[in-house]
Amino acid sequence: MxxxxxxxxxxxxxxxxxxxxxxxxxxxxxxxxxxxxxxxxxxxxxxxxxxxxxxxxxxxxxxxxxxxxxRPDALDEMNAWLARLQTIMEGNYQRLDALLADMPDTPDPKE
Amino acid sequence: MxxxxxxxxxxxxxxxxxxxxxxxxxxxxxxxxxxxxxxxxxxxxxxxxxxxxxxxxxxxxxxxxxxxxxRPDALDEMNAWLARLQTIMEGNYQRLDALLADMPDTPDPKE
DNA sequence: TCCTTATATAAGTGATTCTTTATATACATC
DNA sequence: GATGTATATAAAGAATCACTTATATAAGGA
The missing domain is CATH 1.10.10.10 (Winged helix-like DNA-binding domain superfamily/Winged helix DNA-binding domain)
Known part of the structure; x- marks a missing residue:
């Protein structure tokens, strides 16, 4: 998990x-x-x-x-995941690009 | 639930x-x-x-x-909850910062 | 030491979750 | 109508969860 x-x-x-x-x-x-x-x-x-x-x-x-x-950074990862999905849903590619540019690596939800 | x-x-x-x-x-x-x-x-x-x-x-x-x-609006409620908590947290840390800045002596930073 | 307070852990129980295989239902095509 | 495809539902088992009461651990104060 x-x-x-x-x-x-x-x-x-x-x-x-x-x-x-x-x-x-x-x-x-x-x-x-x-x-x-x-x-x-x-x-x-x-x-x-x-x-x-x-x-x-x-x-x-x-x-x-x-x-x-x-923990101050506790919600960051969840916010990032939700924001990414929401961005995909809304088709807001500008925001997606900005978000991905901010991320150190492409997040993979699978473990 | x-x-x-x-x-x-x-x-x-x-x-x-x-x-x-x-x-x-x-x-x-x-x-x-x-x-x-x-x-x-x-x-x-x-x-x-x-x-x-x-x-x-x-x-x-x-x-x-x-x-x-x-569903396009699916994530709104969760985003709202997370954003609210994060706002509370940030406000808390701003208050903490202000408190520390007001202190004459360096407090014990032990955690 | 004895007692109190604060919290964690253990043990047990009932409910829920995730998975499988097997089967049922709904539809399309022949 | 018979058959194949797409999906749902049933049944059953293992694993996890959320709660309880009882007890253990740890620290403080008399």
Missing amino acids: SVLDRRFAALSDPTRRAILERLGQGAATVQDLRDIAPISQPALSHHLKVLEAADLIETSIVAQTRPRRL | SVLDRRFAALSDPTRRAILERLGQGAATVQDLRDIAPISQPALSHHLKVLEAADLIETSIVAQTRPRRL
Whole structure:
């Protein structure tokens, strides 16, 4: 499973999207996130693990707490993929050329 | 499961992303898509069903064939969600930059 | 040391996903 | 009507997922 696979899969869950939106306002611990959904603490920790496996968030260590924050470049790859497909769909070749020129290599969605 | 859930989940599979990229070049039947991945015809039909349930593609009927094409507005909602999160993130980092610039001393950059 | 807080991990369960082969349905052509 | 082609659906199995409760680990404070 590629990182791109994991990222899209991670975003397919509304609880995980809510976590990301909450982290958009700044770092948060598991306790801080308890009220984003009516689930158990282990379930929440599991969602965080999924998000971290997708390289969408990162973890620091402060005493017993593990504040999570968003990775700034996390969405770039997905945005690039969506933009490329949308550009193809819209037949906007100028934008496609610009996008491809910005890319280091031709992205291959297969792994 | 919301449409947004289904869309992100649909994109988490590389075979389905390959199908979408192929459909970016125009409508295609199941037979046209056979070489997208080494899977059986029912498996391919299943992927198409997932993509259609996510409102990413639509189906027409031409004799026995069922040409699929991309739905032009399919990616808008996902783009909007990603753009919003990215905006939140960027705003957060701008605020962080401002905060660091205001500080008299270099804070501990430990992460 | 003992207790509390914060988080992770284990174990188990039910639901969902992805795949296959086999079969059914719809249409075209002969 | 019989046959071939295109696609869908059914059935079944393996793998993964999302959740639970119970427990383990790690650190802080009395």
